[in-house]
Amino acid sequence: MFVKPTKLEDAKNKLIERISLKNETVKIPIENSLDRVNCSTIKSKINLPSTSNSAVDGYGILHKTIASNPQLKLKVVGVAKAGHPYDKIIHPNEAIEIYTGAVTPKGIDTVVMHENCERIDDKVEIKDHITKNQNIRPIGENLKKNEIVVNKGKIINAADIGQLAASGNHEIEVYKKIRISVISTGDELVNSISKERLNGQIYDANRPMLLSLLNSNYLETIDLGIVKDKRKDLANKYDECLSKSDVVISSGGASDGVEDHTQNALKDIGAKCIVWQLAMKPGKPMAVGLLGKKIIFCLPGNPVAAFVCSKLLIKPLIIKLAGGVNLNPLSIKLPSGFEHNKKIGRAEYLRAKIVNEDDKTFITLHGRKGAGVISSLTGADGIVEIPMEYKSVVKGELLNFYPFDHRGL
CATH class of the missing domain: 3.90.105.10 (Molybdopterin biosynthesis moea protein, domain 2)
Known part of the structure; x- marks a missing residue:
C-alpha cells in the first residue's frame, strides 16, 4: 500500500497538537x-548580592580623595573579609584592606587591586589610574x-x-516523571546476556540503547523485554505497557512487510495511527499511535534509524509531554567538508564529525553508511541534516549539524 511519507516537522507539529501535558x-x-x-x-x-561587596582583593577608598591628590598616602584602618565585615565608617584619607566577597564598609566607593597599590606599614599609596565604583559589585x-x-x-x-x-x-x-515502557519486537532477537544464539538470531541492540538514551531524571523507564512476531502477542504487550506507563516505545515491525504487525496491533488495542512513515532517511518506517492520553512510538528495527528518530522526533515530544518548553535540539550551521548525492523529497540525517584544520571548522561524514550500521554512531560527534529539497551537497555548503550530548560540556 502506497503511503505518502510525512515530513519530520509536520509529524512533530501534528503530534504536539494532540498530546496531553503532564499536570501532576x-x-x-x-x-x-x-x-x-x-x-x-x-x-x-x-x-x-544583598549588600555591595568587593569583586577583588585590594584596598577600599573614597574615589574623590585620590582624584584630588593622586600621591596621597592613605591610612589603613582595618581589614574586611568575606563573612567578616568591617562595621566602622571609613573616612576621607583612610583605606580599608578588603578581600573578594567582603561587604564594602560605609565611606568607600572604589576598590583598587593589591597589585596596583604600594603598602608601607599602615599606609597605602595608589599606583594606578582609578575610576569611581571600580571593582565593587552593586546590590542586585x-x-x-x-x-x-x-x-x-x-x-x-x-x-x-x-x-x-x-x-x-x-x-x-x-x-511528576513520565513513565515509558520500552520493548523490542522480532523472532530473530535475543538478549545480549544470552549464551545461546541460534543461526539467524541477533542480539537486541535497540532496547538497551533506547533505555540509555532515555535515561533522564524527568523520565522513568520500564524494560518490558522482547516480543515475538505475532500480532496477538504484540497487541497484548502494548496493553501491558499502557497499563504501566504514559508512553510506549517499540522498535521493529513498523514497515509494510508480511510479518510486521505494528499497524494491526495498534488497531487491535483501539489506538489511532497518527503518523505512518516519515520523509527521512534513515527512519522512514516509523509509526505513532494515540490511545486516549497515551502515546505509542513504533520505531524502525534498524539501530541507526531507531536512534535518529528517537533523537529528532521522540525526545522533543516526550519533553513536551513532561511539561517542558525547550523542545528542539541544538543545531549549528557548519560548512560541509564532503560531497553527497541524494533523492529529492526526503531529508537525510548522516553521522558526522567536526574537524578543526588550518584554522577552519567543517563537518565530515563518519562511519559506514546504512541504517543498520550501529558502528557509524560510535565515534560520531553528531548528525548532519541534508534537507528534503537538496539533490546534492557540495563542499563548503552550510548545513544544520546536531551535536550529540556526550560531545558537549
Missing part, C-alpha cells in the same frame, strides 16, 4: 531537582528581588540549582 506535580529539595521539569515561574526571594547585580530565576517548563540544570540556592529557594515544584 510534586515538591522536592533543589538538590534533587537535576533534570526535572519546573512547573512554575520561580523568582528570587532576595537581592543578589546578579539578581534583583522578585526577578525570575527559572521559567516554567525549563529542565533544571546544575547552574539553575546554584542560582536557586543563592536566591533563597530551597525547594522546587516539578512535574
